[in-house]
Amino acid sequence: MTPKPATPDHKIKNRKALLLSLAEQRGLAGLLHGDSPLSFGDRFEIRRQLDEAARQKNLETIIQLAHRTSSDDVGSEPDPDWLSHFLALAENIRHPAMQQFWASILAQEIVRPGHCSIQALHRLKQMTQKDALLLQRASALGCHFGDDNLRLLFGFQHKTLLQGLRQHKLSLGRHRLPYAGLLQLFELGLLHQAELESGELPAGLPLRLVFNGRQQALYPLKKGVRLLYYRFTTIGNELAALMAETAPEDYLHELSELLAPVGQLQQR
Structure with a gap:
């Protein structure tokens, strides 16, 4: 069977029309229409007004x-x-x-x-809309522990007698935050680029984790465990706080499975 030719994308097929439309919307189509009775100065004034x-x-x-989103509560x-x-x-x-x-x-x-x-x-x-969506996703995956700084938790490390220091990480890309997205958040100054580690967690003492108001507790089963995370910058914290989104269940489930060998993650 002879394959059918690919149908051209609508935007590509009509790119001249699209460009003309965009130029007309911004008052920049003077030369596209040929000779115009209006001078460049007149057309500039029209564009300025637009x-x-x-x-x-x-x-x-x-x-x-x-x-529309405001209520009748008291404001300042x-x-x-x-x-x-x-x-x-x-x-x-x-x-x-x-x-x-x-x-x-x-x-x-x-x-x-x-x-x-x-x-x-x-x-x-x-920021573009895509940037805002990336920050919103990072905010949904973020948590607080120890202080008010928002952190993006992605793994842990621990010491073993036979193998020394070992690291275990989950893939943030599986939760719609690929590495390219992290790079963009680094570039925007919303996340610190360095991979950080927490202090050593005391065995048997619960660590309180808060995921957008949802409280979890991590109960370390052994000594030498440190959490791995990215930390939000001051501005990243501010903007992330405006993008409240529930922590996804699949992320919490994978995090719980990742931590299972060294600690139990339980809802409080």
């Missing part, structure tokens, strides 16, 4: 989304400087999902002023 109208629409959409007015920075950074956010995220930040700032720093807003402005 850009300003788009920024106004972006801000009004974010305000509307924040208003955000710091004026913070609000000025927020509006200046948010005005160019066009993607609906990112607009929703910025709206949630504003709504939370009214409930709890100071929960998101200006530095975190600037870092968020650099």
